[in-house]
Amino acid sequence: MAETTAAEAPAAAFDKAEIEAFLTHEADLLDERRFDEWRDLFDEDGYYWVPLSPDQENPDDEVSLFYDDRETMETRFARLAHPRIHAQSPPTRTCRIVGNFRIEDGDTEPGSCIVASKLILVDYRQGDQRLFAARVRHKLRRASTGFRIAWKKVELINCDDVFGVIAIPF
Amino acid sequence: MDTLDSHRIGELVSRDRVHRSIYTDPAIFEREMRMIFARAWIYVGHESQIPHPGDFVTGVIGRQPIVMSRHTDGKVYVIYNSCGHRGAIVCNDAKGSAKLFRCCYHGWTFKTNGDLDAVSLPRGYGERFDTADPSLGMGRLPRVDTYRGFVFASLAADGPGLDEHLGFAGHSIDELVDRAPDGEIDVSGGVHKYMFHGNWKFQLENSVDMYHVPFSHESTVSRSGRQFARRRGTEAGSAISDQGAAAARWEQRGAWGARTAGHSFAGHQPVAEETPNDDPAYQAYVALLEARHGAERAAEILRPKRHNTAFFPNMTLQALNQHVRVIIPLAVDRTEVRVYPIRLKGAPRELNRDAIRQLNLTHSAASLIQTDDMECFRRCQDGVQAENSEWVWFARGADNDVEDERGDYVNRGTVELPQRAQYAAWARYMSGEA
Numbered sequence: 297m298a299e300t301t302a303a304e305a306p307a308a309a310f311d312k313a314e315i316e317a318f319l320t321h322e323a324d325l326l327d328e329r330r331f332d333e334w335r336d337l338f339d340e341d342g343y344y345w346v347p348l349s350p351d352q353e354n355p356d357d358e359v360s361l362f363y364d365d366r367e368t369m370e371t372r373f374a375r376l377a378h379p380r381i382h383a384q385s386p387p388t389r390t391c392r393i394v395g396n397f398r399i400e401d402g403d404t405e406p407g408s409c410i411v412a413s414k415l416i417l418v419d420y421r422q423g424d425q426r427l428f429a430a431r432v433r434h435k436l437r438r439a440s441t442g443f444r445i446a447w448k449k450v451e452l453i454n455c456d457d458v459f460g461v462i463a464i465p466f
Numbered sequence: 467m468d469t470l471d472s473h474r475i476g477e478l479v480s481r482d483r484v485h486r487s488i489y490t491d492p493a494i495f496e497r498e499m500r501m502i503f504a505r506a507w508i509y510v511g512h513e514s515q516i517p518h519p520g521d522f523v524t525g526v527i528g529r530q531p532i533v534m535s536r537h538t539d540g541k542v543y544v545i546y547n548s549c550g551h552r553g554a555i556v557c558n559d560a561k562g563s564a565k566l567f568r569c570c571y572h573g574w575t576f577k578t579n580g581d582l583d584a585v586s587l588p589r590g591y592g593e594r595f596d597t598a599d600p601s602l603g604m605g606r607l608p609r610v611d612t613y614r615g616f617v618f619a620s621l622a623a624d625g626p627g628l629d630e631h632l633g634f635a636g637h638s639i640d641e642l643v644d645r646a647p648d649g650e651i652d653v654s655g656g657v658h659k660y661m662f663h664g665n666w667k668f669q670l671e672n673s674v675d676m677y678h679v680p681f682s683h684e685s686t687v688s689r690s691g692r693q694f695a696r697r698r699g700t701e702a703g704s705a706i707s708d709q710g711a712a713a714a715r716w717e718q719r720g721a722w723g724a725r726t727a728g729h730s731f732a733g734h735q736p737v738a739e740e741t742p743n744d745d746p747a748y749q750a751y752v753a754l755l756e757a758r759h760g761a762e763r764a765a766e767i768l769r770p771k772r773h774n775t776a777f778f779p780n781m782t783l784q785a786l787n788q789h790v791r792v793i794i795p796l797a798v799d800r801t802e803v804r805v806y807p808i809r810l811k812g813a814p815r816e817l818n819r820d821a822i823r824q825l826n827l828t829h830s831a832a833s834l835i836q837t838d839d840m841e842c843f844r845r846c847q848d849g850v851q852a853e854n855s856e857w858v859w860f861a862r863g864a865d866n867d868v869e870d871e872r873g874d875y876v877n878r879g880t881v882e883l884p885q886r887a888q889y890a891a892w893a894r895y896m897s898g899e900a
Contacts, residue, residue, distance in 0.1 A: 359826055361832050374688070378684070382845075392497065456663045
């Protein structure tokens with residue numbers, strides 16, 4: 297009997313419960329402001345992308361709400377930890393629910409999979425409570441300990457809206 | 467005239483201060499809509515946003531909805547976004563392309579220059595109904611003009627021409643456009659849109675305020691006193707400090723304010739601080755400019771001169787983090803801002819890509835820079851309600867403003883000269899002198 301390679305059956309190589317546990321943990325890291333730990337979930341060449349229009353093809357030809365590589369995340373989170381970050385004095389509180397996890401077909405890279413999910417995020421700061429909703433996709437790679445995020449793309453339903461300050465990643 | 471007569475307007479602004487009520491009084495906001503936004507040249511967009519016939523973008527001037535379109539004759543038109551029949555918004559999307567504009571309500575259609583095209587079921591109208599009546603079209607704004615692709619329009623039929631209005635500030639557009647190897651810029655790379663609780667003038671003041679940087683943006687400065695890198699090939703950004711050598715360099719920046727029109731710019735800090743940029747893409751870009759202009763002119767084009775320019779009342783231009791910013795007053799205490807990235811046509815793709823990415827970091831609603839400004843605007847709006855003082859101060863450097871050969875004002879450093887120029891123009895518009 298021939299050995300089944302990851303490339304032939306990538307989705308089957310991943311346990312859905314394990315993925316759900318990982319992505320729920322990822323959501324908790326953000327709500328608990330453990331930003332450095334969140335950054336460390338990403339691969340060295342990993343990135344986090346929040347487009348500004350529903351049909352935005354790439355982050356190079358049009359501006360994005362977020363397009364962070366790990367280096368940018370370092371800068372962003374160093375600022376979030378700075379005592380004189382006025383836009384976060386007091387800090388935003390967030391509470392999010394992630395769900396509707398589905399492993400997508402079509403990822404042919406061995407040891408990786410693309411996971412679609414839904415996000416509902418409520419944030420609050422100084423009398424202003426907001427609601428965000430998004431379709432989220434992660435590309436995950438199997439690592440020695442659990443998973444690493446190759447990329448995370450957040451498609452907000454109001455991506456082309458006029459926003460107030462957004463300080464915390466979705 | 468309302469209770470805010472020109473005499474009272476004069477009392478609200480003096481050379482080094484403005485009355486706090488100009489940020490909080492709804493009657494003053496209403497007057498700004500009539501006396502400034504319905505009279506001045508207002509920036510409405512850039513030609514590169516509508517490259518082909520039928521392309522359009524929508525917007526507002528003051529409270530009036532408008533469409534900037536390119537007609538079949540290839541020319542740019544700025545028309546009211548309102549049906550000549552019952553007044554409904556005709557173009558409902560932020561941007562698009564159309565052969566004709568069609569009203570949703572009764573199906574009237576309009577040409578892309580605003581002229582009435584056809585009335586639905588036309589036989590139902592009587593003798594007096596004349597489809598040649600221009601008021602049945604969407605209507606063109608009284609004045610539209612462009613400066614190197616930047617489209618301005620005015621709701622007033624009379625007033626100074628665009629070139630006269632822009633004056634010396636127009637060179638800020640030249641300096642930016644000249645940096646494109648093809649001699650043209652592109653403003654179609656999406657838009658950052660943010661909203662803040664605060665008066666629109668806080669944003670206009672802030673765009674040319676070099677005094678606030680080490681304080682408002684302290685959270686972006688590392689322990690070594692440098693901001694994160696803002697351009698390709700440099701590992702760290704500008705040295706920013708409220709003391710020592712960095713502060714001394716900032717005090718060498720030029721500052722300029724127009725005598726009448728209200729435009730202003732903050733100069734770039736001295737070139738000595740610039741680190742050499744040996745990035746290959748940047749070097750390729752320099753070679754393209756040199757091929758077009760020769761080495762001497764290319765070096766002059768690349769020499770940083772103006773940092774931020776504010777075109778009174780609604781547009782700012784930034785050379786370092788290439789963008790056009792449009793200020794849209796919504797209410798006395800609510801403002802929308804749109805920030806459009808500028809790409810240099812003919813420049814290496816990596817350079818334009820980096821300009822787009824950098825703008826995410828500086829001016830997105832989730833950026834590292836703009837968010838602290840938005841917070842400061844909010845605190846200003848709430849704070850000026852206090853009656854501890856009647857005034858907001860712009861006195862920094864006021865004793866050293868010097869008149870230049872054009873009759874405009876110049877100074878140096880982190881002075882509040884740009885804001886003084888803005889409020890001198892504000893008072894002229896608001897009292898009916900402009």
